[in-house]
Amino acid sequence: MEINIVATQSREQMAEQIKRILFGLTEPERKLLNTVLKLEQENLYLEKPQVRQDIIAEIRKVIV
Amino acid sequence: MKLISMALHNFRQFYGAQSCDFATGDDPKRVVTVFHGYNGSGKTALLNAFVWCLYGTTTPDFQADDKLENEAAIAEAPIGAEITVSVSLVFDRPDGRYRVRRARVSVKEGATQLRTKSDTLDLFHTNDAGELVGVEENEAKLQKRISQFLPNALYPFFFFNGERVERIAGEDAYDSVEKGVKTLLDIAIFERGERHLRTQVERDLTAALQQLGDAELQRVAKDLQDLEQAREEIDSQSETHQKNLQALGIEIGDIESKQEKIQQLADLTKERDRLRADETKNGIDIVEAKRRFAASLSKSGFLAFAEGILSATETLIVEARRRGDIPAKIKPQFVDDLLAGKVCICGTEIRSGTPEHTRLLSWRDQTGLADLEEHISYTAAAIGRLRERRNEYRGSAAQFGVDMQSLLSARKSIRSSLALIQEKLGDPTHGEDASRLHESLKKLQRQREDTKAELIVCQRDAAQNEEQQVDVKRKIRTLETQNEKGAAIKRQLDAVDHVADALAALAKIQKEDVRQSLDESIRAIWDDAAIKQYRASITEDYSVLSVSLRKVWRAYCSWGSFTPERGAPRCG
Numbered sequence: 001m002e003i004n005i006v007a008t009q010s011r012e013q014m015a016e017q018i019k020r021i022l023f024g025l026t027e028p029e030r031k032l033l034n035t036v037l038k039l040e041q042e043n044l045y046l047e048k049p050q051v052r053q054d055i056i057a058e059i060r061k062v063i064v
Numbered sequence: 065m066k067l068i069s070m071a072l073h074n075f076r077q078f079y080g081a082q083s084c085d086f087a088t089g090d091d092p093k094r095v096v097t098v099f100h101g102y103n104g105s106g107k108t109a110l111l112n113a114f115v116w117c118l119y120g121t122t123t124p125d126f127q128a129d130d131k132l133e134n135e136a137a138i139a140e141a142p143i144g145a146e147i148t149v150s151v152s153l154v155f156d157r158p159d160g161r162y163r164v165r166r167a168r169v170s171v172k173e174g175a176t177q178l179r180t181k182s183d184t185l186d187l188f189h190t191n192d193a194g195e196l197v198g199v200e201e202n203e204a205k206l207q208k209r210i211s212q213f214l215p216n217a218l219y220p221f222f223f224f225n226g227e228r229v230e231r232i233a234g235e236d237a238y239d240s241v242e243k244g245v246k247t248l249l250d251i252a253i254f255e256r257g258e259r260h261l262r263t264q265v266e267r268d269l270t271a272a273l274q275q276l277g278d279a280e281l282q283r284v285a286k287d288l289q290d291l292e293q294a295r296e297e298i299d300s301q302s303e304t305h306q307k308n309l310q311a312l313g314i315e316i317g318d319i320e321s322k323q324e325k326i327q328q329l330a331d332l333t334k335e336r337d338r339l340r341a342d343e344t345k346n347g348i349d350i351v352e353a354k355r356r357f358a359a360s361l362s363k364s365g366f367l368a369f370a371e372g373i374l375s376a377t378e379t380l381i382v383e384a385r386r387r388g389d390i391p392a393k394i395k396p397q398f399v400d401d402l403l404a405g406k407v408c409i410c411g412t413e414i415r416s417g418t419p420e421h422t423r424l425l426s427w428r429d430q431t432g433l434a435d436l437e438e439h440i441s442y443t444a445a446a447i448g449r450l451r452e453r454r455n456e457y458r459g460s461a462a463q464f465g466v467d468m469q470s471l472l473s474a475r476k477s478i479r480s481s482l483a484l485i486q487e488k489l490g491d492p493t494h495g496e497d498a499s500r501l502h503e504s505l506k507k508l509q510r511q512r513e514d515t516k517a518e519l520i521v522c523q524r525d526a527a528q529n530e531e532q533q534v535d536v537k538r539k540i541r542t543l544e545t546q547n548e549k550g551a552a553i554k555r556q557l558d559a560v561d562h563v564a565d566a567l568a569a570l571a572k573i574q575k576e577d578v579r580q581s582l583d584e585s586i587r588a589i590w591d592d593a594a595i596k597q598y599r600a601s602i603t604e605d606y607s608v609l610s611v612s613l614r615k616v617w618r619a620y621c622s623w624g625s626f627t628p629e630r631g632a633p634r635c636g
Binding site for chain 2: 011014017021024025033036037039040044047049052055056059060062063
């Protein structure tokens with residue numbers, strides 16, 4: 001996926017970019033993205049979180 | 065997280081039960097809570113009460129951190145008696161009110177000796193009826209929840225004392241400040257997500273592919289693994305160089321401040337500082353000049369090569385006019401009407417297949433040029449405008465050359481003056497100390513230059529490795545596999561790649577958002593506080609850039625072809 005982010009842009013343009021990025025993903029990929037963000041948020045307090053197994057489990061669930 | 069109140073029991077200087085309600089901002093006249101006291105009265109103890117209550121630890125500079133119990137409480141307790149120390153903290157979060165209580169029960173075994181009997185942590189949360197009820201979870205889970213409210217790495221930015229304020233502004237704190245800002249502003253979750261996908265997850269999936277895929281796929285998967293491993297080594301080396309650079313910077317700073325303290329070197333060190341400031345300013349000017357020219361190059365640079373095509377187009381138009389091709393003599397609509405009406409203006413009937421019909425059709429072909437007429441007239445006007453732009457661009461390119469020459473020659477002169485000062489600083493007539501410091505400084509500066517060079521090599525290797533990984537990943541995608549499981553892993557690797565790309569892009573947007581917010585804030589604060597005609601802004605690498613408004617005005621005038629005497633442009 002080719003994503004070019006322009007450094008200086010308005011907030012509206014940023015919102016548009018975010019929308020474009022999310023719509024550029026397939027439904028299973030969006031699910032994976034949500035899971036990754038949720039796991040990272042939950043483990044943000046840890047210096048070296050062990051999230052690999054949880055992410056792989058999600059990948060195997062959504063992409064077969 | 066809004067702090068509401070705190071209650072202490074026998075915590076350090078605070079004997080018995082003590083409590084405090086904080087100003088929460090609900091009352092506009094009470095927005096700040098101030099603790100004022102002499103040294104040793106317990107201000108740092110209060111700070112540590114927060115930290116201990118939330119994390120079960122204390123700040124690194126807290127003395128005798130193993131003894132939290134109040135001395136009077138210990139003294140008055142008989143041998144064998146239990147002494148309880150506790151801290152409760154009430155705070156609000158978007159999902160309601162919380163109360164955390166941490167307590168330690170110790171048994172007195174000697175005049176000042178205590179043995180910890182138990183440590184407990186309780187968490188309460190408001191239920192639907194608005195009552196605080198205990199959260200039934202084990203201590204590890206409770207601690208996890210609390211750490212999620214405010215990650216441990218962030219508390220030093222909220223609970224700190226005077227000494228920490230000084231350290232936080234030091235160069236050695238940059239890393240931790242950067243990490244804290246990224247965590248606090250949600251950049252870290254995107255970056256960590258991308259990193260985990262690109263390293264751990266991708267590596268596991270590639271290893272699985274190596275086991276399951278066909279021979280060729282296995283070979284390419286192995287290449288990817290090797291590249292990933294090499295990348296890890298490069299990153300680790302790079303990190304070491306960065307740390308070394310930081311440490312060298314601190315050591316160099318220390319030696320330079322020692323030099324400043326030597327009386328005979330005072331004037332020279334002042335001159336060195338002045339030259340360094342000039343060097344920094346010169347560096348900013350060079351970057352700014354390059355940025356301006358890059359903008360001009362990107363907008364109009366192509367016109368430098370356009371004269372040939374502009375002249376050729378102009379010649380074509382002139383020739384078409386000379387031949388009488390334009391303006392078109394007959395409009396296509398006129399011929400279409402004749403064909404539709406099947407009668408010529410001379411009254412001849414025009415039936416399909418007749419010579420008259422064929423002749424009219426050939427006229428219609430000629431009228432095709434009329435469609436171009438509008439475009440040709442637009443192009444003729446555009447050629448003039450493009451030529452103007454081309455001249456402007458050539459002017460700006462020539463000006464850039466002149467500016468750069470002057471800036472580079474200024475840089476050369478500053479650097480040679482600096483080298484001269486450095487030499488003078490090492491003059492043996494300034495004494496043994498000065499000479500020794502000079503030698504140490506030279507050695508450290510050499511080391512710093514070497515480390516910088518090694519870092520550049522690492523960056524180059526990392527970029528090369530990145531390109532190779534992209535190639536190998538592309539190859540993995542194109543390779544066919546007969547194995548169904550192998551094909552599924554390929555799909556999963558694709559998805560991981562897409563999601564990692566998306567996370568990297570989201571992190572970039574989030575960073576830009578943060579930079580813009582900082583830029584707006586710092587500009588407002590600066591405008592309010594600065595006396596001089598300077599404007600502050602946050603650059604793309606998060607440095608604060610202070611620019612003279614007069615200079616900006618001059619630069620603006622030169623970009624827009626305006627002069628200060630002619631006044632400000634009305635638009636644009």
